[in-house]
Amino acid sequence: MDRRDVGREIANRIERAREAGLTPVILLDLDGTLFDNAPRSRAILRDAVLARFGPVNPFAELVTEVCAGELEYDPIDSLRRAGLDDEDAALALREEWARRFFRSDYLDRDTAQAGAIDVVRAWRAAGARLVYLTGRDAPEMEPGTRASLLGAGFPLDAAAELRLRPHDHPDDVSFKCDVARELLDEGPIVAIVENDPRVLNALADLLPEAVPALMPTGAPASAPPPAARVVLLRGFADLLVAPV
Ligand SMILES: [Mg+2]
Structure with a gap:
């Protein structure tokens, strides 16, 4: 999918799910994705x-x-x-x-990436359920994460929830895949926004119906190249849909 079409495509998928009486889900990474660390x-x-x-x-x-x-x-x-x-x-x-x-x-030093709050609010207003899915350690990082999401202006409630990696879970990739499998029973996952190709490739494999979008903010040196169907974003501006 072309980067120029991705915002419209996600908006369409949210709308189609809602029309079918389903709750579309969007998975959002925090570090390097919604937040500039x-x-x-x-x-x-x-x-x-x-x-x-x-x-x-x-x-x-x-x-x-x-x-x-x-x-x-x-x-x-x-x-x-x-x-x-x-x-x-x-x-x-x-x-x-x-x-x-x-x-x-x-x-509290983290700042929202440019455009991130507008995109997240637009998806929520369209009826998507947001899941902030992070490898940050729970419970160690939960209080600070909740405070920084709210402080930056991201919604955080029953339709915009935070999932942190349990302390005993071995790694981010398997944690995020486990949560995705669990969420599939609750509604279609329409999009994933991540900056780490290790995670995004695994989720894209697991969720062939979702749009996987990669933020260009850097990844571990050991990360593989993004999978062929991953959409390479320049930033959140690519996910905003201009009014028609
Ligand atoms: Mg990240």
């Missing part, structure tokens, strides 16, 4: 370098420089690319960054 990642990187190496340390300047630019999916890779060649320090910073990133404390 770069402000959180920058704040954590600055605090991580202080926590590990103290106020006077050889890495502070590099961190400041890297935080002024675009961060890679793993911000420690950005530090390496900018010249961090002390691998022990890199691993220590990665550990400290991850310890802080996967908790609620810094989630």
Whole structure:
């Protein structure tokens, strides 16, 4: 499907499901999809370098420089690319960054991606049920996630629910596939919006009737290329439907 048709196609699928008396479901990833995590990642990187190496340390300047630019999916890779060649320090910073990133404390730094709130509200107004489906750890990250969704202006209620990965669930891909299988009994899943091709390819395989849409915000270095039928978005503007 062409990127230029994807907003209209999803709107049509929502409408057809509603006309058939069904509740269409849309799966929405959070990190790197609805939210830009770069402000959180920058704040954590600055605090991580202080926590590990103290106020006077050889890495502070590099961190400041890297935080002024675009961060890679793993911000420690950005530090390496900018010249961090002390691998022990890199691993220590990665550990400290991850310890802080996967908790609620810094989630208020996340900002909604441009256009995300308009798209989500339009789908909801059209009668879709929204499921925020995230690999964020429950219960550790649930309070901060609820607060940041509401703070950003995303709906959160019976028709717009949050599903976080249980702490003992092994990985994001199988967690999201498990939830998708469960939701299929409740209504057709018409679209999936994700930034990680590992997850999106698996969900696209499982849900041949859904439109899989990939946000171009970066993915793990180990991620495969997106499957052939995945729609490559430039951003949420591609999902907005202009009034006719
Ligand atoms: Mg993501």
